[in-house]
Amino acid sequence: DIVMTQSPDSLAVSLGERATINCRSSQSIFYSSNNKNYLAWYQQKPGQPPKLLFYWASTRESGVPDRFSGSGSGTDFTLTISSLQAEDVAVYYCHQYYSTPRAFGQGTKVEIK
Amino acid sequence: EVQLVQSGAEVKKPGESLKISCKASGYTFTNYWIGWVRQMPGKGLEWMGLIYPGDSDTRYGPSFQGQVTFSADKTITTAYLQWSRLKASDTAMYYCARFSLVEGHSAGWVDSWGQGTLVTISS
Numbered sequence: 001d002i003v004m005t006q007s008p009d010s011l012a013v014s015l016g017e018r019a020t021i022n023c024r025s026s027q028s029i030f031y032s033s034n035n036k037n038y039l040a041w042y043q044q045k046p047g048q049p050p051k052l053l054f055y056w057a058s059t060r061e062s063g064v065p066d067r068f069s070g071s072g073s074g075t076d077f078t079l080t081i082s083s084l085q086a087e088d089v090a091v092y093y094c095h096q097y098y099s100t101p102r103a104f105g106q107g108t109k110v111e112i113k
Numbered sequence: 114e115v116q117l118v119q120s121g122a123e124v125k126k127p128g129e130s131l132k133i134s135c136k137a138s139g140y141t142f143t144n145y146w147i148g149w150v151r152q153m154p155g156k157g158l159e160w161m162g163l164i165y166p167g168d169s170d171t172r173y174g175p176s177f178q179g180q181v182t183f184s185a186d187k188t189i190t191t192a193y194l195q196w197s198r199l200k201a202s203d204t205a206m207y208y209c210a211r212f213s214l215v216e217g218h219s220a221g222w223v224d225s226w227g228q229g230t231l232v233t234i235s236s
Contacts, residue, residue, distance in 0.1 A: 001175065038215075040222035042158075049208050049226035050158065093158055097212075097221045101174040104150075107157040 002026050002096050006105035012113040019081040021108045023094035028074045031098065038098035041070055041079050044107075045090045053092075054079070086112065115139040117147075117209050117227035124233045125199050132195040133230045135209030142190035143167035146212040146220035149183065149194050152229075153205045163212060163220055164192060199234045206231050 003026040013019040029038045037057035042050035052061045054070035057077055067082045081088055089112060094105040120134040137147065148163030162173040166185035173183075182195040192209055206229045215221035 034216070038221075042223070044158075049229055050223070051226075052222060052224060055213070055222040091157075095158075095160075095222065097215065097219075100172050101162070102160050102220065104158040104160055 001101055002029065002099055002103055004094055004096055004103050004105040006092075006094060006108045008108060009106070010109040010111065012111045013081075013084045014113045015086065016083050017113075019084050019088070019110055021079040021092050021110070023072075023077040023079070023105050025075045025077075025096055025098075029096045029098035030074050037073050037077070038096055039070075039072075039077050040095045040097065042093045042095065043088075043090045044093065050093065081110070084110070084112070115211060115225040117211060117225055119207075119209055119227040119230045122231040122233070124235065126236055127199055127201055127234055129199050130195070130197050131199055131232065132193050133207060133232065135192045135194075135227050137190045137192065137211070140211070142185075143187055145214060147185065147192045148210050148212055148220070148223075149181075150208040150210055150223075151177075151205045152208065158208075161194075161207075165218075166190075166192065199232075201234050201236075203232060204234045 005024045007022045039057040041054040044050040058070040069080045071078050091107045091109045116138045118136045143166045146163045149161040151159040161177045164171045164183040185192045208229050209227040210223040211225040212220035213224045
């Protein structure tokens with residue numbers, strides 16, 4: 001089974017500063033036949049279900065602000081918030097859909113410093 | 114618009130049975146995988162598994178195999194998550210989720226979530 005590990009578990013960033021979240025898979029989730037990384041990112045705010053931010057590691061879901069970006073390939077991925085806003089306080093999860101079980105990372109909590 | 118509407122909160126005792134539901138609308142129910150995600154109090158998301166209502170093909174996460182049962186009723190476009198004997202450790206929020214299709218038939222990312230069903234197991 002593929003294990004997804006995020007780092008850090010939590011981070012506090014000043015408003016307007018950059019926040020970077022890492023996600024590592026225990027084996028490659030890059031499928032060479034279609035040149036795609038089978039990774040998604042979600043944002044979950046308290047009391048709400050998660051919300052999709054990215055799929056294919058870097059394809060932004062419609063309506064997601066462009067201060068959010070996704071990058072990486074193979075086993076190492078990054079979610080970046082270029083200029084943290086108050087409404088970005090949430091827990092962020094990566095999720096691989098390369099193989100079953102389609103595991104989530106443990107989550108990274110983003111707070112305001 | 115895709116909508117997943119889950120049944121209401123439940124309070125049960127250990128050893129009891131339970132079946133919660135997820136009513137889907139806004140898309141062809143039989144053409145997409147629908148699955149379940151557990152979130153224990155204060156914890157992260159856990160992929161429980163999924164079912165393809167078109168042919169009832171079912172996949173379970175290793176921690177959930179034998180512990181829960183997924184089913185789907187195509188006639189009323191509703192998916193179900195069922196326990197035969199609840200434990201205190203089943204206390205959690207349960208989300209149903211529609212998975213996108215990748216490579217034709219494989220389940221991809223979650224593109225729609227239900228609002229969640231809170232299940233509390235207490236003696």
